[in-house]
Amino acid sequence: MTQTPATAASVTRTKPLEVALSGSWTVRGIGRIDSELNTLSMPSGSTMVIDASRIEAFDSAGAWIVHKLLHRLGGTSGQAEIRDLRPEFVRLLDVVGQEIAHQASTSPPDAVKPLTNLEGLGHSTADALQQGVALLAFVGESSIALGGWIAHPARIRWRPILYNIRSAGFDALPIVGLLSFLLGVVVAYQGADQLRQYGANIFVADLVGLSMLREFAPLITAIIVAGRSGSAYAAQIGSMAVTEEIDAMRTIGIAPLEMLVLPKVIALFIALPLLTVFADLLGVFGGMIMARAQLAVSYLEFLDRFVKTVSVTAYLIGIGKAPVFAAIIVTVGCFQGFRTRGGADSVGLQTTRSVVQSIFLVIVADALFSVAFSALDL
The missing domain is CATH 3.30.750.24 (STAS domain)
Structure with a gap:
């Protein structure tokens, strides 16, 4: 027809x-x-x-x-x-x-009136407050899920925890060790000229020990993990959100927080303090080598002064910062991953935000620790 x-x-x-x-x-x-x-x-x-x-x-x-x-x-x-x-x-x-x-x-009008500086500041402030409220809600939901794990230990997913310990901890040992070693070398090298002028070569052990154990080792370790693992958390969860895998998990009865967030939280709480200890050792070792090369301080003299000067309190202060930094990194990384909407561009944007916000909050937390320890005379 x-x-x-x-x-x-x-x-x-x-x-x-x-x-x-x-x-x-x-x-x-x-x-x-x-x-x-x-x-x-x-x-x-x-x-x-x-x-x-x-x-x-x-x-x-x-x-x-x-x-x-x-x-x-x-x-x-x-x-x-x-x-x-x-x-x-x-x-x-x-x-x-x-x-x-x-x-x-x-539909929106074709010609949008540009915002004034004050209006732009208001919009930015409102967006920041909204994101802060959403972050607090995410922390609350994660805490409730963690409480469910504590109340019912049979629900704990050990395989994801062990996998995240390996990926965020063991696999990060080379880069953390190398940068900590170089940082110890730099600290000792920069202080060598000043100490040599006053004949105080032996005090290089004080400089390297206190600076590495209290500040540099936990801070540089947290920054490396934020850029390495925090970004990976945001990218992984963001990609799953874009491909609707998270919705599929909810459909079949799997809680995304228990599957994707809590294993990372527990793993990083374990891995970051251990990485900080490793960074302490490599940083002090790098300072020891530079003290021998620049100030003629032998290894035995360095260690003898190090043990007398650096107290256990200084060591524990640095280790105590690590769990707080771990909580910041994993919370911000997973939170930004869950906020991913749209396509691949959104994944990249949220990953960048997670790294920037994690490093910023880690530095702010370190500054607050310094103020608190100074007030407590620690």
Whole structure:
């Protein structure tokens, strides 16, 4: 069975202020009619009559073209009136007109007024407060889930915990050890010239020991883990959110927090203090080598002074910071991962935010620790 080809839609100016529409005003028939309609014009303040009696077929595409024509002609300080359109075509034209009006009312304006500096500051502050409230809610939900694990130890997922200990802890040993060693070398090297001027070479052990154990080792370890593991947490969870794997987990009855967040929390609580101890050892070792090379302080002299000067309290202060830094890194990384929306661009954006926010909060927490320990005379 063959189909009769649709008659092409056409527009003809029959009088100066009257045009006639004919043919099939459908998807198959309108063709290039839109460019022909754009050439129509009318004097300002006049009324244009559109004769639609010879329209043979009409669909939503044709209705959209006719509505566009009416709007354009009626927007030049004049009026446009359509006549003799079939009743069924009139109903379709009304429906299309209502849909166009609804889209115009709900869509944002084309020209958005730029925000002033004060308005921009207000929007940024509101966004920061909203994100802070959402972060607190996430911490609360994670705490409740952790309480469920403590109350029901059989629900603890040991395999993900061990995997995260290996990925966030053992696999990070080379980079943490190398940077801590180099940092110890730099601290001893920078202090060598000043100590040599006063004949206080042996005090290099005090400088390296206290600075590495109390401040540098826990801080540099946390920054490395934030850039290495925190970003991985955000990227992993963000990718799962984009591909709707998290929704699928909820559908089959698996709590995402218990599967994706709590193993990382427990693993990093274990791994980061151990990495800090490793960083302490390598940092002091690097300082010891530089003290021997620059200040002629032997290894035995360095260790003897180190044991007398660096107390257990200084060591425990550095180790005590690690769990707090671990909580910051894993919470921010997982939180930003769950906030991922859209596609791959959003994954990259949230990963970047997780690293920046984690490092910033770790440094702020370290500063607060310094103030608190100074007040407590520790």
